[in-house]
Amino acid sequence: MKKAAKNKKTQSLIYGCLAALVGLVWVYPFVIVVVNSLKTKRGIFSNPLWFTHDFTVDNFKTAYQALDFTHSFVNSVLITVGSVVVITAISAAAAYALTRHQVRMSSVVYYLCAATMLIPFQSIMIPLSVDVWRA
Known part of the structure; x- marks a missing residue:
């Protein structure tokens, strides 16, 4: 022992x-x-x-x-807060609709939304920024 x-x-x-x-x-x-x-x-x-x-x-x-750190910081805070508010509102409405109103496609939409969360942002980050650079 x-x-x-x-x-x-x-x-x-x-x-x-x-x-x-x-x-x-x-x-x-x-x-x-x-x-x-x-x-x-x-x-x-x-x-x-x-x-x-x-x-x-x-x-x-x-x-x-x-x-110009102050200006950049204020812009970042405004964009972040706005994004969070809009995403939260849309997500809450979608979650409510998917759970309370069962229709034929609700489970498909649910699994589609869940599948999109499995895709890491880093894998789509470069194509998104390439489009911005070309504009």
């Missing part, structure tokens, strides 16, 4: 170490991006993979002003 418990403990320790290693591999690029965003150009080129002594937030100020 004690040997099995010791094996489980060792196995758990090995899995924990592997999980920590994989977590570090996943997180490290994000850390590098954040650290480099706080450096000057000279600091990035002198040591791109770790901290240096020349930290600054001027990069954020420049990006905020160059991208």
Whole structure:
């Protein structure tokens, strides 16, 4: 009994170490991006993979002003809120109609709607944006 418990403990320790290693591999690029965003150009080129002594937030100020962040943020909020309200209203009406009024095609429409949720947006994202680029 004690040997099995010791094996489980060792196995758990090995899995924990592997999980920590994989977590570090996943997180490290994000850390590098954040650290480099706080450096000057000279600091990035002198040591791109770790901290240096020349930290600054001027990069954020420049990006905020160059991208007109406030205007873009307001536009994004308006589009998101409007989309959510319209989609919720249409979905609620469709759900009510499909559940309360049973007709011959209601199950077909239900399964068709459910099938469309299985298609990931990423698979249709490029064709949608290509049409926008051509316009």
